Amino acid sequence: MIKVLPHNVLMELSVKADSYGLTLSDLAATCEKFDVAPRDVLNELSITVAEGYLQGSLIYCFCDGVMNGIINAVVDVGMTDEMPQPAFSLYQAFDQGEWIRSNDPPETDPSEKYTKPAVQEIMAALAD
Numbered sequence: 001m002i003k004v005l006p007h008n009v010l011m012e013l014s015v016k017a018d019s020y021g022l023t024l025s026d027l028a029a030t031c032e033k034f035d036v037a038p039r040d041v042l043n044e045l046s047i048t049v050a051e052g053y054l055q056g057s058l059i060y061c062f063c064d065g066v067m068n069g070i071i072n073a074v075v076d077v078g079m080t081d082e083m084p085q086p087a088f089s090l091y092q093a094f095d096q097g098e099w100i101r102s103n104d105p106p107e108t109d110p111s112e113k114y115t116k117p118a119v120q121e122i123m124a125a126l127a128d
Contacts, residue, residue, distance in 0.1 A: 003044055003047075004034055004036055004040070004044070005030070005034055005036070005041065005044050005045075007048070009030065009034075010044060010045055010048040011048070013027075013030065013041070013045050014045060014048065014049055014062075014066045016069075017045070017065070017066045017067075017069030017070050018062055018065035018066045018069055019065075019069075020069070021068075021069040021070070021072065022069055022070050022072075022073050023072060023073055023076070024038050024073050024076050024077070026073075027041050027042075027073060038073065038077055038084075039077050039081065039084040039087075042070055042073060042074055042077065042084045042087040043084050043085070043086060043087045045066070045070065045087070046067065046070070046084075046086060046087040046090040046091070047086065047090075047123075047126070049063045049066050049067065049090070050063070050086075050090050050093075050119050050122070050123055051123070053115075053116075053119060054116070054119060054120065054123065060094075060097055060111040060115065063094055064094045064095075064097060064098065064111075064115075067090060067091045067094040067095070068091075068094075068095075070087065070091070071091050074087050074088050074091060086122050086123075086126060089122050090119065090122055092118075093114075093115050093118035093119045093122060094115055094119070096110065096114035096115050096118060097110045097111030097112075097113075097114050097115030097116075098110065
């Protein structure tokens with residue numbers, strides 16, 4: 001996937017997604033300015049969040065908030081076209097870190113046990 005959005009734009013979108021959520025209409029100005037489709041913005045944003053998470057520059061809680069903040073836009077795109085990937089898969093990966101399973105010891109960090117390996121797998125597949 002070719003990245004076209006500047007890092008500062010992606011980080012601004014991620015803060016908005018975490019704080020308020022993003023809709024397709026929220027992405028319209030960015031799409032127009034950079035001549036990209038909403039699915040591409042969502043995928044680039046998701047990849048940037050995943051990279052920050054794996055590098056340790058973004059904490060799980062923020063990343064999960066961003067992914068929760070974009071899921072409605074991801075689903076809206078998926079209603080008329082294919083589901084944006086890897087955005088949807090990364091959303092699902094971050095979602096897995098939101099709770100401790102009944103068979104996990106209480107000290108389990110679900111983001112480390114479930115999210116991190118899933119994000120690593122998705123990102124490795126993108127690199128191939």
